[in-house]
Amino acid sequence: MKRSIFACAAVALTMTGGALAAQTLDAVKERGELNCGITEGTLGFSARDANGVHQGFDVEFCRALAVAIFNDADAVNYVELSSANRFTALTAGNADVLYRTTTWTLTRDVDLKTNFVGVNYYDGQAFMVPAELGVSSALELDGATVCIEVGTTTELNLADYFRANGMEYQPLPVGGTTEAKALFEEGACDVYTTDGSALAGVKASFPDPSAYVILPEVASKEPLGPAVRHGDEQWADVVRWVQNALIEAEEYDITSENAAQLAESGSIPAVNRILGVEGGLGEMLGLENDFALNMITKVGNYGEIFARTIGESTPIGLPRGLNALYTEGGIQYAPPFR
Amino acid sequence: MSLSFVRTEMEEPQPAPSSTVGIVAWARTNLFSSIPNTILTIIALYLLVRLAVGIFPWIFLGVWDAGSLSECREIFAELYPDGREYACWAVIADRWDQIIFGYYSADQYWRPILGWILIGVSAVPVLYPNTPRSLLYVTVATAFVYPFLVWGGTIWPYLMAAVGFGVGYGVYRILAAVTAGNAFSSVIAVSGSVIAAAVWWIGLSGPISGALAEAMPWGIEAFRSRDLAGFALAITIGVVAIAASLPLAIALALGRQSNMLIVNKLSTGFIEMIRGVPLITLIFVAVVLLQYFLPSGTDVDPILAIMILVTLFTAAYIAEVIRAGLAAVPKGQYEAADSLGLNYGLAQRLIILPQALKIAIPGIVSNFISVFKDTVLVSIVFPNDPLGIADTIRADSNWNGIVWELYGFIALVFFLFCFAMSRYSLSLEKRLQTGHR
Incomplete structure (x- = not known):
């Protein structure tokens, strides 16, 4: 039983x-x-x-x-x-x-x-630069200062991408999107990189979005x-x-x-x-x-x-x-x- | 020999020299007493003026009437062709109700408002002793009415929860009367009432309130915990934690001072365990890990879990503050209580605790203030706290890019609450000041 x-x-x-x-x-x-x-x-x-x-x-x-x-x-x-x-x-x-x-x-x-x-x-990691820089491809970014959020996969992707293309960069580590945006806006860095969809949002929030361009290359796959x-x-x-x-x-x-x-x-x-x-x-x-x-x-x-x-x-x-x-x-x- | 002249009336007193009274004297003693002091004063004044010149126009020339950040910018571009921009307060005008009330629909705002008024009224008899004692009934009722207002649904579960306390009290009175004279009378009565109340809550209240709800569906629109947000969430968690933690903390502090081995060790263990772990870890465990341990599909109400944890956390800290207060009461007071023939309960209630709590008040209130601010930590598992709401608002493409205005407003509301609490603590200290210290 x-x-x-x-x-x-x-x-x-x-x-x-x-x-x-x-x-x-x-x-x-x-x-x-x-x-x-x-x-x-x-x-x-x-x-x-x-x-x-x-x-x-x-x-x-x-x-x-x-x-x-x-x-x-x-x-x-x-x-x-x-x-x-x-x-x-x-x-x-x-x-x-x-x-x-x-x-x-x-x-x-x-x-x-x-x-x-x-x-x-x-999605994919993309790069945004001020339009006045006159850059049209991420491959022209050799020697640029890049605003990058610390401790994210974007940080690792950035290093991989620049190394694979034989370029140098100066990282400017930031804590988050808000901080990165402020630094980028005042020109502390030439490039801001994060996921393309987020980057578009940051671009849209600038007083004059047309003063910035998102470069066509993507540095990572984010499906x-x-x-x-x-x-x-x-x-x-x-x-x-x-x-x-x-x-x-x-x-x-x-x-x-x-x-x-x-x-x-x-x-x-x-x-x-x-x-x-x-x-x-x-x-x-x-x-x-x-x-x-x-x-x-x-x-x-x-x-x-x-x-x-x-x-x-x-x-x-x-x-x-x-x-x-x-x-x-x-x-x-x-x-x-x- | 006689005096040729004796003054018959007093001379009018001379006013104090202008260098020792009034604003000039105050400034001289406090701001310009020495050369280094003068230099520091001038530097500080300069910085203050610079700050004011920088911030005040930004605050007071801001735009209140716009539909989006870009509209704000258009308005500024029109007003100030030189490109100056000030605050876009339109985001607060548009969303302040969400920040304060969360996601209640506009026709339900009366619920949190009424709840907060009730809390205010119920706090009066606790805070100010010279008020009619009948107000205490409001305090007790609020404990059940406030959850009803916040979560809604039918009135029965809340009523049945309240009845549980009545059941417990009734059983206590009966057992105390029956076992009167027995050495273990109070132990039997207390444990009997706890068991009766538990049986009521766990076994009976659910089916009974379910049946009543079906027969008489009296109530208001039910509201899900998940939609509780903004300051409605912070205040609910904060008030529950503050109200529930103080009695628990007193019990823990007395337990830790107790001579009974098990009570003592349990209290000490609980306090040290909670104090040894950061609040954020506890919250994470409560909401995330608990889901792994419980059967699949069990929905742990995240708000309830957080409330319980924040209460336990606050209680452990306040227990230590109260223990310090207990330790600061002179031993003579304990001995005096004993020599009057008071038993433990009466001695604590009439002699020890009033003094200990008086000493502990500043510490207790500063714990309350910090727990109210800690409520934003829930954002790690539950994104609807006031700061989470700010993120949500910023994720709306109308307000994408707004930072200072939102966080400034939230900071201001937090400041108002915390400042009120700290002022209250000061006034309480003054009133209870009897010259012991």
Whole structure:
């Protein structure tokens, strides 16, 4: 008797263990809202506006995911995470997915037991110089004084980059972005280097942004993407294909305006499969067949999200660059919907 | 022999020489008493004037009405073609309510405001002894009403938590009456009431309040801890820590002085353990590591965890301050209490603690001030403290690039609170001054 109870308990334990890992989608559906891990405030990517509403590039992806699951862009519980506790929060189940400007690296993928399921923004370390310096390429920066935040990977990347190109530089170590910006503005250093998206924000905050240029070279790869827990492939698939649908929609020119029309007319097979008119792909994921149609109607495709939150028409003014579609010179590429 | 003349009325006193009274004398004795002093005064005055000339225009010529930093800059460019720029206070005009109230929606601002008024009223009888004692009921009620206002939801869980204390007290009275005369009467009564209250809180209050909430869903809009932000967060953590840590600290200090081995060692161990670890580490452990230890999916309410930890942390420090106060009470006072035949409780309450606490007041208040400022340390795990809000505002592309105005405003609010506390401590010291020291 004793033994059988013990065995039952063991079986129950293993079952609940497996169940916990495999049921994120069901758990989210049951809860009625998505716990989306975001940053506490990163210009353009996520921040609260004057009404306390979350806005930004990463926030739009949370909203898109919520539409895919609930057909309701507001069914999101935003979990603001610092860089110190983001992975813990994900592992412990306080966030279902991280859209938190998190760079995909091997150690994070393998050692921290997270699954990165795509790249929603290809970032990279870039260099900004005053326009009056007349520099047009990072390779002309030999001998420059560089403002660099201490203890960051950007510091190491900078050293690697200059050594690889046989150049010398004078580092001016600073404590953080605010300090670096002040020093750079008063001319204590010729170059300020950090991630390209952050650099664009710093540039936008100057009284005269056109007095500064961001050089085209990037010194590092910083692919930022959504991360989920290890061990729940179904949930990873959902997050992955939600993002792929947004990119694929841009490729086929499905926009928030014409999505409903395209679904109705149903004349292009590839578009039909994305919008769920044929193929039943949504149900394979455990979602509704028209999840992408709802998503694109309510949130827009990848290009629309980009343009609305961080694109060139916004004050941040990031160019598409690497984040353009592969058909337009970038590397954003979604596997086919079939 | 007789005196030829005797003055019949007093001569009017002469005014003191102008060199010893008034502002001139004050300046002479305090500012220009010697050559080095004069030089230092002139240098200091020069620096002060320079500072004022630099800062005052920036503060008072600032722009209050603009939608973004670039609008501010346009306004300055229009007003001052020479490129001068002053403060862009528009960011405060736009976001001050977020800094103060956090993410309550505007129609819910009455909740934190009412809560703070209640705290103010409930502090009066504690701070000023000559007020009607009936105000103490407000103090007790605030302990339950304030959380209700902050977190909302139905009223029942808060009411049931309050009832728990009533249950504990009732059991205490009954047991004390039943076991009266027994040598262990107080021990039995106290432990019985603690057990009864615990049973109520853990086992009964949840289902009962759930049932009541279903039957009578009286309440206000529920508010998530995660949206608690800005000074609403700092004040909530600070007030909880201050209010809860003082009784705990007194108990710990008495425990550490106690002759009972286990009580003594437990108190000492607790105090030393907490004091040996930085607050930031404790917060990190509470919020981040606890998530690893607890079953997956358990949501540790970060605010609750932080409140508990800050309370324990403050209590450990204040316990040491109070212990110093206890040690400073002359031994004769203890002996006098004994010779009057007072038992331990009465001796502490009537003779020792009033004197010890009086000595400890400056230390206690300075701990309170530092705990209020330490609340910004939560930003390491929870980004909604006043400084975290500043970062969020700076991440809005309208206000990207604003630094001094935001942090200056936050510093000013902190200063007002801390200055009020330190003034209060001074006045308390003066009032309690009975010439012992």
